[in-house]
Amino acid sequence: MTAASYIASLKNVSKSFGTLRVLRDLNIDFERGQTTVILGPSGTGKSVLLKHIVGLLRPDAGEVYFDDIRVDDADEEHLVELRRRIGFLFQMGALFDSMSVGENVGFPLVEHTRLNRAERRERIDEALRVVGLAGTEPKMPAELSGGQRKRIALARAVVLHPDLVLYDEPTTGLDPIRADVINELIIRLNDELGNSSIVVTHDMASAKKIADRMVLLYDGRIVCDATPEEFLNSEDPLVQRFVQGRADDGDLQAIRGLDRRETAVQNGGGV
Ligand SMILES: Nc1ncnc2c1ncn2[C@@H]1O[C@H](COP(=O)(O)OP(=O)(O)OP(=O)(O)O)[C@@H](O)[C@H]1O
Numbered sequence: 001m002t003a004a005s006y007i008a009s010l011k012n013v014s015k016s017f018g019t020l021r022v023l024r025d026l027n028i029d030f031e032r033g034q035t036t037v038i039l040g041p042s043g044t045g046k047s048v049l050l051k052h053i054v055g056l057l058r059p060d061a062g063e064v065y066f067d068d069i070r071v072d073d074a075d076e077e078h079l080v081e082l083r084r085r086i087g088f089l090f091q092m093g094a095l096f097d098s099m100s101v102g103e104n105v106g107f108p109l110v111e112h113t114r115l116n117r118a119e120r121r122e123r124i125d126e127a128l129r130v131v132g133l134a135g136t137e138p139k140m141p142a143e144l145s146g147g148q149r150k151r152i153a154l155a156r157a158v159v160l161h162p163d164l165v166l167y168d169e170p171t172t173g174l175d176p177i178r179a180d181v182i183n184e185l186i187i188r189l190n191d192e193l194g195n196s197s198i199v200v201t202h203d204m205a206s207a208k209k210i211a212d213r214m215v216l217l218y219d220g221r222i223v224c225d226a227t228p229e230e231f232l233n234s235e236d237p238l239v240q241r242f243v244q245g246r247a248d249d250g251d252l253q254a255i256r257g258l259d260r261r262e263t264a265v266q267n268g269g270g271v
């Protein structure tokens with residue numbers, strides 16, 4: 001089969017949970033070799049979108065493709081292939097607490113390859129070197145800082161040399177310096193492994209640094225899909241709110257209301 005033009009595509013994808021409509025007739029193609037950054041407010045469906053690409057969620061309507069694999073009705077064999085070829089840095093980035101760093105990073109190798117122990121060791125070493133944590137194999141996750149744990153999760157996400165890496169909020173919870181280390185790693189991995197990346201983030205500084213393309217997801221739809229330059233200069237008020245990190249009036253009123261209620265409670269008053 002010939003390679004598809006895009007590394008991944010969603011075509012007319014809709015997804016609801018009960019009465020909550022999350023993705024609404026969404027269309028997007030992800031270019032090979034590019035880093036696409038997806039921005040959008042909390043609860044708008046960014047993580048749900050990523051989970052459709054690896055087949056963790058299935059759409060109610062529409063089609064999802066990864067390379068030349070149709071994901072939305074993939075059988076078990078294709079799902080295994082997807083998970084081998086796509087690295088996923090989950091939003092919570094959870095490591096297995098009872099496994100050492102080396103076992104965590106090596107887990108996908110055990111699951112998806114027939115490499116022997118020595119070959120696995122070599123790949124684990126390489127992945128840890130890439131994230132700047134060579135020699136940490138014997139440590140347990142509890143001995144590491146939050147930023148180091150993210151980097152270990154990143155090493156695990158790329159240990160199989162995936163064609164596509166999905167990053168769900170890779171810098172959340174990190175201070176600006178540690179966040180920038182992750183940004184540099186995303187760029188370096190892209191250069192060294194030649195993969196494609198999709199990065200969900202709230203972090204504009206990070207987005208500006210790594211994006212070849214920026215997409216704003218709002219209310220389950222794509223409201224802006226542009227080069228970083230076009231995105232940053234867009235006159236669309238929604239995009240500008242995002243670029244400048246401003247809350248809208250509705251958000252502000254909601255928290256002001258909350259403030260008053262909290263103050264009343266603290267003062268022993270009724271609400
Ligand atoms: N498996 C699920 N079952 C039911 N509801 C879900 C499920 N997954 C997501 N949702 C709901 O879908 C909506 C979108 O969720 P999603 O996790 O994609 O948001 P997000 O844009 O990633 O937000 P955040 O920036 O806070 O991570 C939310 O209202 C969420 O509660």
Ligand SMILES: [Mg+2]
Nearest residue numbers: 046047091168
């Ligand atoms: Mg999310």
